[in-house]
Amino acid sequence: MVDSVFLALSVLTIGSAIAALEIRSLIYGSIALMLTLSGVAGFFLLLDAPFVAMFQLSVYVGSIAVLILFTVMLVRRELIFNKVEDKRRRYAGIGLMIVLMLGIGTIIIGSGLKTMDTNSPAVDYKKIGEDFLTYYSPALIVMALILASSIIGAMTLARREDVIDGQRAD
Amino acid sequence: MSTIAPQFRLSRFIGSLFDLIFWVILIFSLVGLPIVFIVLFYIKLPVINNQLMTPYLAMTWMADPSRTLPIVKSFMHTTIFKVMAFPGFGFAALLAAATIFVERKFLAKMQLRVGPLYCGKIEGILQLMGDGFKLMSKEIIIPAKADKPIFWLGPLLFVGAAGAFVSLIPVAPGWVVANPNVGLLAVFAVIGFFPIIAVLTAWAANSKWTFIGGLRALHQMVAFEIPLILSLLGVVILSGSLNLSQIVESQEHFWWIAFLPIGAIVFFITILAELERVPFDLPEAESEIVAGWLTEFSGMMYGLIQLGTYLKLYAFAGLFVVLFLGGWNGPMVWPPFPQDIITQGITIGPVTAKFPGLPLFDQDMLNGTLWFVIKTVGVILLILLPRGVFPRVRIDMILHTGWYKLIGLAFINIFIALGLLYAGVLGPGGLLQ
Numbered sequence: 001m002v003d004s005v006f007l008a009l010s011v012l013t014i015g016s017a018i019a020a021l022e023i024r025s026l027i028y029g030s031i032a033l034m035l036t037l038s039g040v041a042g043f044f045l046l047l048d049a050p051f052v053a054m055f056q057l058s059v060y061v062g063s064i065a066v067l068i069l070f071t072v073m074l075v076r077r078e079l080i081f082n083k084v085e086d087k088r089r090r091y092a093g094i095g096l097m098i099v100l101m102l103g104i105g106t107i108i109i110g111s112g113l114k115t116m117d118t119n120s121p122a123v124d125y126k127k128i129g130e131d132f133l134t135y136y137s138p139a140l141i142v143m144a145l146i147l148a149s150s151i152i153g154a155m156t157l158a159r160r161e162d163v164i165d166g167q168r169a170d
Numbered sequence: 171m172s173t174i175a176p177q178f179r180l181s182r183f184i185g186s187l188f189d190l191i192f193w194v195i196l197i198f199s200l201v202g203l204p205i206v207f208i209v210l211f212y213i214k215l216p217v218i219n220n221q222l223m224t225p226y227l228a229m230t231w232m233a234d235p236s237r238t239l240p241i242v243k244s245f246m247h248t249t250i251f252k253v254m255a256f257p258g259f260g261f262a263a264l265l266a267a268a269t270i271f272v273e274r275k276f277l278a279k280m281q282l283r284v285g286p287l288y289c290g291k292i293e294g295i296l297q298l299m300g301d302g303f304k305l306m307s308k309e310i311i312i313p314a315k316a317d318k319p320i321f322w323l324g325p326l327l328f329v330g331a332a333g334a335f336v337s338l339i340p341v342a343p344g345w346v347v348a349n350p351n352v353g354l355l356a357v358f359a360v361i362g363f364f365p366i367i368a369v370l371t372a373w374a375a376n377s378k379w380t381f382i383g384g385l386r387a388l389h390q391m392v393a394f395e396i397p398l399i400l401s402l403l404g405v406v407i408l409s410g411s412l413n414l415s416q417i418v419e420s421q422e423h424f425w426w427i428a429f430l431p432i433g434a435i436v437f438f439i440t441i442l443a444e445l446e447r448v449p450f451d452l453p454e455a456e457s458e459i460v461a462g463w464l465t466e467f468s469g470m471m472y473g474l475i476q477l478g479t480y481l482k483l484y485a486f487a488g489l490f491v492v493l494f495l496g497g498w499n500g501p502m503v504w505p506p507f508p509q510d511i512i513t514q515g516i517t518i519g520p521v522t523a524k525f526p527g528l529p530l531f532d533q534d535m536l537n538g539t540l541w542f543v544i545k546t547v548g549v550i551l552l553i554l555l556p557r558g559v560f561p562r563v564r565i566d567m568i569l570h571t572g573w574y575k576l577i578g579l580a581f582i583n584i585f586i587a588l589g590l591l592y593a594g595v596l597g598p599g600g601l602l603q
């Protein structure tokens with residue numbers, strides 16, 4: 001059962017990832033990207049990590065994919081893309097990907113991941129929260145600072161003094 | 171001479187009868203028997219009267235009344251029943267249909283109109299059925315330059331996402347379709363799909379009105395998702411769980427709305443915005459952009475979107491009840507099932523009939539469902555109320571409210587919850603449990 005689900009998810013994820021790269025229509029490409037991200041959420045569900053899976057769905061599919069759709073719909077694509085059709089580049093890209101995957105694969109398999117206990121119960125999300133606030137608290141603080149500074153930066157960039165809004169009610 | 175079958179011959183008639191019998195036997199042996207065996211092999215069948223149920227025994231339930239009720243009872247605890255009928259789709263669709271009719275009458279009374287009147291003699295009670303038949307019989311028109319796959323998929327995905335949302339709402343103790351440990355996060359994940367569906371169908375219809383409506387829907391839903399999530403964190407902090415059933419159980423003595431009124435108000439406002447209801451109905455503002463992102467839908471495709479909208483309305487009202495109003499908790503008002511009927515059966519004159527397995531539902535479940543439905547209907551009426559009262563607001567006012575005020579209020583709510591938790595009053599290990 002799990003194996004067949006894993007196979008189906010792999011086909012879905014990799015197939016839609018290829019589609020996201022290859023489809024000419026940008027809207028369909030972003031839909032395929034959504035499928036890829038949902039497939040990754042499915043992998044997390046298979047790995048007994050529903051907490052991460054739900055965040056994957058709500059953050060990546062619910063927010064980032066929406067952002068991509070928004071951008072694609074609002075921007076004329078001739079302005080941001082120019083087509084470069086080159087067979088050699090494509091084959092070089094595929095070759096580079098295969099080399100990269102093989103390298104990462106050997107590292108991961110060599111790292112002793114095979115001896116992992118697969119029958120251990122799922123980690124409770126309360127444990128994750130506890131670890132975040134105790135052992136990993138410096139990382140959490142740094143992450144919060146980075147996010148806050150990026151939000152403040154975005155707001156500063158988006159703020160425009162020269163626009164006068166005469167319709168404002170307040 | 172008959173004109174219906176001028177070439178009638180008895181031999182051919184009998185031959186065609188044999189033909190029919192042949193095909194029935196062939197199809198039954200090729201399709202029917204495999205289905206019986208698939209059921210036998212793959213579906214876990216219950217044990218009834220110390221006897222394992224098989225499809226063959228199941229056929230006898232009409233002849234043997236002592237087997238009928240146990241079979242019905244065991245069927246009611248299967249997943250398929252939960253998905254299709256009780257806490258799932260059937261129940262929600264029934265409430266949604268009732269909501270559509272009540273909304274029309276309620277708004278009419280509020281604005282001193284009459285509302286639906288003629289269909290069904292009594293206050294137009296059959297109006298909804300008439301509308302349904304009208305929608306089903308109408309032609310589905312697809313715009314010539316529409317993007318057909320997405321346009322077809324849109325309504326289905328919308329109903330599917332609404333159904334997924336409904337499946338997470340617990341109705342009575344143990345009566346919920348899906349009860350994951352991260353139930354509230356699953357709700358957030360499902361809510362995230364609605365703006366995508368809205369904007370994709372709006373784009374696919376290839377019309378100005380739908381596209382403007384879709385972009386408005388996207389702006390509004392994305393802006394209100396953040397205060398929605400933040401306003402619910404207070405409840406999570408105090409109940410110490412993301413599981414919706416456990417959140418309901420934590421409100422056995424008091425409802426969270428008593429301690430987190432700000433969160434409840436913020437959540438209610440975001441519900442109105444997520445459901446695209448007045449005063450936040452800009453995505454389908456019928457006086458400006460025809461029907462917004464629903465403009466190009468016709469026939470049953472529009473019907474499906476409408477069904478999805480009202481399912482979503484029920485699910486949001488149910489979520490409000492589960493998180494803030496104590497879910498199924500309430501005083502026991504449902505009378506217990508009479509014991510005589512269980513032990514002695516029903517006696518009418520000389521005849522005594524015994525019904526094994528009789529209390530079909532236990533008292534807790536009926537009482538819980540009653541309280542849940544009462545509270546949910548109250549919240550649904552509160553959601554419908556602004557439509558008769560308020561005008562539509564402008565998009566910049568909506569976004570201003572969402573991004574500035576509601577997020578600020580949601581943070582105040584979180585700090586109230588944290589204060590109650592750290593003061594040791596509420597929450598896990600608090601004074602009031």
